[in-house]
Amino acid sequence: MAAELPTVRWGIIATGLISSWFVKDLMVERTDKRANHIIKAVGSSSQQKGTEFVQKHLSAASPIPVIYGSYEEVYNDPNVDVVYIGTPHAFHKQNCLDAIKHGKHVLCEKAFTINSAEAREVFEAAKEKGVFVMEAMWTRFFPLTRKLLTLLHSEKVIGDVRRVFCDFAMDQKIASLGPESRLKNPALGAGSLLDIGIYSLTWALLCLDTGLGEQAEKPKIAAMQTLIDEIDTTSSALLLYPGRQGVVTCSTLVKGRSPFCRIEGSEGSIEIEGFTSCPQAFTIHKGDNDTKKYEFEKPGMGFFWEADAVALDITAGKTQDNIMPWSETVRVLEIMDEIRRQGGAKFPQDAA
Known part of the structure; x- marks a missing residue:
């Protein structure tokens, strides 16, 4: 085989x-x-x-x-x-x-x-x-992620999604780092948003909307950032859709906890456990005594699933992947551009 x-x-x-x-x-x-x-x-x-x-x-x-x-x-x-x-x-x-x-x-x-x-x-x-x-x-290619999105959007296991809360926080000891560290230097893209906030944002987008890239709805954005030495150490954003919203947060100053994401719907809720970038399980809650937990085995960290997708696409002669098309990458970056515009984090490359 x-x-x-x-x-x-x-x-x-x-x-x-x-x-x-x-x-x-x-x-x-x-x-x-x-x-x-x-x-x-x-x-x-x-x-x-x-x-x-x-x-x-x-x-x-x-x-x-x-x-x-x-x-x-x-x-x-x-x-x-x-x-x-x-x-x-x-x-x-x-x-x-x-x-x-x-x-x-x-x-x-x-x-x-x-x-x-x-x-x-x-x-x-x-x-x-x-x-x-x-x-x-890589997170988008996990079997856990694919199963969750099927239950959420196709089977509507918790009804209509109303709210999503997602956080990614790691104490990266920013104050102890030298100015040339990739986590400290604005010219290298330092800051919480691009490094880890992108994961919180990704989960919110996936759970609040079934579309990708150009087919997705455009939420209104309300954002704030805490800046220390010109880099964002904490970023928070509201994604406002008609009838639903996402609360997206990240920080490099404190350590976050699991579950890192909660999805609330008209008929229940879902909590996702593990790390925001590397989920391990999720639990569906539909009442005080009505819960179901989904756990997923993985022999390594989980990078191989995206690598498999690349191999299959290249073999098929494709230039883009269906799960992570070019327009979706642009959409996420546009939202992060707006979060930084409102929050104040700037990179030298923005003026190019």
């Missing part, structure tokens, strides 16, 4: 924490896999960093990927079909454009770019080149 699955060859751009999670997940043996993934190349800012990354996270890979001391060499490697970009937000636009120029397909970490204008520029380049590009919003 495995031989019949599509196979894609990956090039990894950057060797930080998120890239380590991604490659380890591609190595996981699992029964539900829908594609074969081969890591052919790793590109880092130096040969030494790349070597250390491979020794630590890919020593069991067969064959061992080629290690490059630059990203450009990955883009030029003819044995690489698709690149995974795990650099800080501020570099995503240029990394994507460079990969696209070389005809590579792209899976780029969230937030896809600093703002919606940058995203449009990337997608225009991808359209001209005819390559596949997707934002790596």
